[in-house]
Amino acid sequence: MIDYNSIIPQKIRDIQPSGIRRFFDIAQQVQGVISLSIGEPDFKTPWAARREAINILEKGRTAYTANAGLIELRRVISEYLHKFIHTEYCPDSEIIVTVGGSEAIDMAIRALVDDGDEVLVPEPSFVCYSPIVSVCGGKPVPIVTKQENNFRLTAKALMEKITPHTKALILPYPNNPTGAVMRRKDLEEIAEVLRGTDIVILSDEIYAEMTYGGEKHVSIAEIDGMRERTIVISGFSKAFAMTGWRLGYAAGPEPIMKQILKLHQYCIMSSPTVSQHAAIAAMTRCRDDVEHMIEEYDMRRRLVVKGFNDMGLTCFEPEGAFYIFPCIKSTGMSSEEFCEKLVHTKKVAVVPGSAFGESGEGYVRVSYAYSVQHLQTALARIGEFIGELEK
Amino acid sequence: MNKLLDLLRQNARLTNAELAAMLGITENEVAKQIKQLESDGIIMGYSAIINEEKADEKGVTAIIEIRVTPIKDQGYDDLAHTIMAYDEVDSVFLMSGSYDLSVTITGTSLRKVALFVSEQLAVLDGVLSTTTHFVLRRYKEKKHLFNEDNFDERSMVSP
Numbered sequence: 336m337i338d339y340n341s342i343i344p345q346k347i348r349d350i351q352p353s354g355i356r357r358f359f360d361i362a363q364q365v366q367g368v369i370s371l372s373i374g375e376p377d378f379k380t381p382w383a384a385r386r387e388a389i390n391i392l393e394k395g396r397t398a399y400t401a402n403a404g405l406i407e408l409r410r411v412i413s414e415y416l417h418k419f420i421h422t423e424y425c426p427d428s429e430i431i432v433t434v435g436g437s438e439a440i441d442m443a444i445r446a447l448v449d450d451g452d453e454v455l456v457p458e459p460s461f462v463c464y465s466p467i468v469s470v471c472g473g474k475p476v477p478i479v480t481k482q483e484n485n486f487r488l489t490a491k492a493l494m495e496k497i498t499p500h501t502k503a504l505i506l507p508y509p510n511n512p513t514g515a516v517m518r519r520k521d522l523e524e525i526a527e528v529l530r531g532t533d534i535v536i537l538s539d540e541i542y543a544e545m546t547y548g549g550e551k552h553v554s555i556a557e558i559d560g561m562r563e564r565t566i567v568i569s570g571f572s573k574a575f576a577m578t579g580w581r582l583g584y585a586a587g588p589e590p591i592m593k594q595i596l597k598l599h600q601y602c603i604m605s606s607p608t609v610s611q612h613a614a615i616a617a618m619t620r621c622r623d624d625v626e627h628m629i630e631e632y633d634m635r636r637r638l639v640v641k642g643f644n645d646m647g648l649t650c651f652e653p654e655g656a657f658y659i660f661p662c663i664k665s666t667g668m669s670s671e672e673f674c675e676k677l678v679h680t681k682k683v684a685v686v687p688g689s690a691f692g693e694s695g696e697g698y699v700r701v702s703y704a705y706s707v708q709h710l711q712t713a714l715a716r717i718g719e720f721i722g723e724l725e726k
Numbered sequence: 727m728n729k730l731l732d733l734l735r736q737n738a739r740l741t742n743a744e745l746a747a748m749l750g751i752t753e754n755e756v757a758k759q760i761k762q763l764e765s766d767g768i769i770m771g772y773s774a775i776i777n778e779e780k781a782d783e784k785g786v787t788a789i790i791e792i793r794v795t796p797i798k799d800q801g802y803d804d805l806a807h808t809i810m811a812y813d814e815v816d817s818v819f820l821m822s823g824s825y826d827l828s829v830t831i832t833g834t835s836l837r838k839v840a841l842f843v844s845e846q847l848a849v850l851d852g853v854l855s856t857t858t859h860f861v862l863r864r865y866k867e868k869k870h871l872f873n874e875d876n877f878d879e880r881s882m883v884s885p
Contacts, residue, residue: 359882373880634733634748641747684882707737711744 350466354690358674362684370684371713374511376576376657377704378631380613381624384575387616388609396612400605403596404432404584408611411618412584419543420554422562424586431596432606432614436541436570436583438599441467443537443566443585444503446594448473452502457488458692459660460507461539473502479694482651482662486515490524497528503535506555509542512691512700513660514636514653516546519553526558535591536565541583542656544574544625547633552655563588566595571610573657574625575617580610632657635703635710642714643701646721657704660688664697666724674699680723681716730759731768736869738772775870778832779863787816787832787861788839790847791825793854802826805852814842825857836860 340348355372362368379385391397403409409426417423424430433439440463448454450472456464458477465475478496480486488506506525508517517525529536538555546552556565570583585595636653643650643661650661663673670687678684688695703710729749733740742760746753763769778785792809796802802820809829810818816830829847833839840858848856864872 362882368882370882372882375880377878377880630729634729637747637750638744641743707740707744707748 346469346472350469353462355462355686358671358687358690359684361675362678365678365682368678368682368684369709369713369716371701371703371705371710372684372686373702373704374658375578375704376573376628377706378576378624378628380577380580381575381617381621383620383624384577384613384617388613391609391612397608400432400608400611402600402605403430404606405608405611405615408432408615409584411615412586415618416567416586420540420552420557420567422554422556422567422586424567425589428589429592430584430586431592431599432611433570433583433585433599434603434606435572435581436539436568437463438603439566439568439570439583439585440464440537440539442595442598442602443568443587443591444468444473445471445598446591447503447535447537449502451500453498453500454502455493455496455504456692457505457507457510459486459510459512459688459695459698460505460691461511462691464505464507464537474500476501477692477694479692480513480515481694485651485654486510486513486660487517487521488525489521490528493525493528497532497534501532501534503537504529505537505539507539509540509546509552509655511542511656512658512686512688512695512698513651514656514658515651516552516655517555518550519558522553522555522558522561526555526561529564530560534564536561538565538567540567540569541573543569545629545632545657546655547629547636548654566591571614571617574628575614575621576628577610577614577617580607580613582606582610582614632703635705635707638707639701639703639710639714642710642718646718648721657702659701659703660695660698661701662698666721670696670699677717677720681720683713683716683720685717730756731763734760734769734772775868777864777872779872784834785832786834786836786839787830788843789859789861790829790831790843791857791859792827792829792847793856794826795852795854796826797852805850808850809847812842812846814839 448471452473543552566587571577648661686700688698
């Protein structure tokens with residue numbers, strides 16, 4: 336009989352399953368739950384992209400592509416990045432098409448992190464960074480972001496965590512779960528701290544298109560002196576509603592991308608071919624669809640923020656992604672307690688903030704990637720829940 | 727495009743407070759704009775989108791193509807006005823292409839609708855010919871999808 340514990344390395348056994356998952360095991364046992372918990376668009380992939388995939392299938396173009404992805408797609412991505420974040424990347428040597436933004440994050444961390452390296456991870460944030468750093472022998476170092484700073488990373492908080500072992504900084508903005516964004520001024524301050532160091536930035540900009548309130552998204556790669564140390568990670572899942580197509584990309588300086596490409600080559604070979612063709616159509620022909628989706632999200636965002644504020648759960652105004660992150664401390668409950676009670680009594684599922692790091696305690700993540708009607712029903716139920724607590 | 731109209735087109739039951747939040751304007755401003763749209767005759771009324779097949783299984787809808795001899799100085803208006811006065815008629819459009827008027831009719835049976843066309847519409851002065859098409863199934867109407875398997879296929883466990 337194999338002793339599985341002894342064959343699985345400690346660092347793998349130590350990885351905790353995602354806190355989002357743990358909560359869903361509870362939620363799924365309750366019948367008739369309506370959810371405000373999903374982290375993917377409710378829109379269908381724009382028709383032009385779907386149509387292109389059908390064309391490609393009909394033509395039977397289903398072979399592997401170049402390891403880094405179709406050169407046409409890399410060119411399109413390069414143009415897009417030039418327009419969107421005003422930064423130039425060479426399609427031949429500085430862009431790799433990956434299996435979702437997730438693969439890009441994994442590959443970038445694996446290419447950079449060695450035993451004992453420290454990686455700074457602002458929290459609350461998406462759950463994947465720290466486990467990957469740990470598997471690579473690195474040490475994830477959380478940097479707590481606070482509501483009083485609109486959940487932005489401040490230069491001061493960053494400085495306090497930098498040591499001689501700091502290898503990289505994860506910059507996950509617009510942020511899942513808080514909806515926080517970094518404006519140009521905030522990024523200038525971060526850049527000032529990093530200039531003259533060897534610290535690499537992994538800028539996870541998967542939600543970049545979903546930036547609201549007039550000002551557009553700014554990437555740290557645009558800030559003077561930062562391009563040489565930044566790997567921009569993004570993808571098609573959120574902006575183009577293409578989650579299931581599994582397609583993302585990484586763009587960065589050639590010496591790093593060259594290393595990432597080796598890992599990608601051995602691990603993935605090449606990203607899904609049909610998805611890559613659809614992505615070309617998405618980026619070149621679906622601009623109107625994207626604009627429409629963003630406008631919809633923005634309207635829902637305002638509706639849901641108002642809904643929570645009206646209930647007395649104060650909600651910092653999120654300016655990006657499609658989540659809001661209301662504070663539930665006034666109820667006296669922990670975020671897990673709040674979510675469990677809410678799902679049991681009112682059958683509404685939201686995600687405990689604690690799933691996104693300790694600093695998420697006292698908050699819950701609410702997704703507004705739902706129809707207005709769905710949001711109205713859920714808000715009404717949460718309103719009842721809060722009303723009954725007060726009695 | 728007017729965003730307020732767009733929202734009302736999708737769901738006319740949104741409250742002014744909800745509309746105000748979504749548009750980022752005040753409730754008063756919403757009320758004012760709606761009043762203006764109503765008095766300008768841009769908003770003509772508010773109605774529900776009903777899946778007629780479910781509401782009344784026997785009910786039928788037909789689209790009638792009518793070819794018309796236009797009358798000097800009046801064009802098609804005179805005949806259109808006559809047709810739109812019938813209660814059975816839901817909509818009347820003047821069309822480009824191989825016929826002139828498109829008329830939608832609802833009735834309680836195929837026979838009744840067919841008789842209405844042959845006895846009331848076909849005999850009107852100026853009508854050259856009619857072609858009746860019965861609606862067999864509704865898939866999408868006013869941007870609402872009518873297929874029942876339009877469920878949320880997203881997994882609850884996602885990032």
